[in-house]
Amino acid sequence: MSQLRIFALITIASVALLGCSAKENSELTAAQEEAVAERIAPVGHVVKAGQVVAVVSAGGAGRSGSDIYGTNCMACHTSGIAGAPMLGDAGAWTDRLTKGIETVYTNAINGINGMPARGTCMDCSDDEVIAAIDYILDNSK
Numbered sequence: 078m079s080q081l082r083i084f085a086l087i088t089i090a091s092v093a094l095l096g097c098s099a100k101e102n103s104e105l106t107a108a109q110e111e112a113v114a115e116r117i118a119p120v121g122h123v124v125k126a127g128q129v130v131a132v133v134s135a136g137g138a139g140r141s142g143s144d145i146y147g148t149n150c151m152a153c154h155t156s157g158i159a160g161a162p163m164l165g166d167a168g169a170w171t172d173r174l175t176k177g178i179e180t181v182y183t184n185a186i187n188g189i190n191g192m193p194a195r196g197t198c199m200d201c202s203d204d205e206v207i208a209a210i211d212y213i214l215d216n217s218k
């Protein structure tokens with residue numbers, strides 16, 4: 078009888094222990110989840126900060142050649158208005174490049190014949206005009 082009682086006690090004790098450790102585990106999981114959430118939060122902030130930086134640079138000096146082309150050059154260089162060499166017309170650009178790429182850059186910056194100075198992008202830096210020309214040339218091979 079007393080042996081049975083001890084057995085019963087051990088059984089109850091182990092169930093209690095198991096229950097305890099199981100409960101502890103779930104608390105740990107909750108704590109881990111919280112810790113993970115905390116670890117993710119700063120990453121979210123960094124991404125947000127990065128997006129702000131990207132927006133600032135898009136409005137500042139970092140406009141890509143494709144941006145400049147789409148805003149300032151496309152009207153003439155996609156349609157060939159006034160004899161503008163067209164984007165994608167490899168032959169037309171090869172002919173123009175025979176005078177040297179530096180001359181082509183300078184002509185676009187200063188204007189030549191029907192090509193207005195900087196393609197009318199008066200707030201474009203030389204580098205931005207050049208980036209737009211490189212974009213045209215890259216897409217005219």
Ligand code: HEC
Binds near residue numbers: 173180182190195
């Ligand atoms: C109003 C129309 C117009 C716009 C806008 C325009 N272009 Fe042109 N572009 C021309 C014409 C026309 C020519 C051909 C000029 C010539 O050689 O007779 C030309 C020629 C060029 C050339 C060749 C220059 C050379 O030496 O042969 C480049 C490079 C060029 N444009 C780049 C650009 C870029 C970059 C932009 C935008 C920033 C732009 N153009 C915007 C009309 C335009």
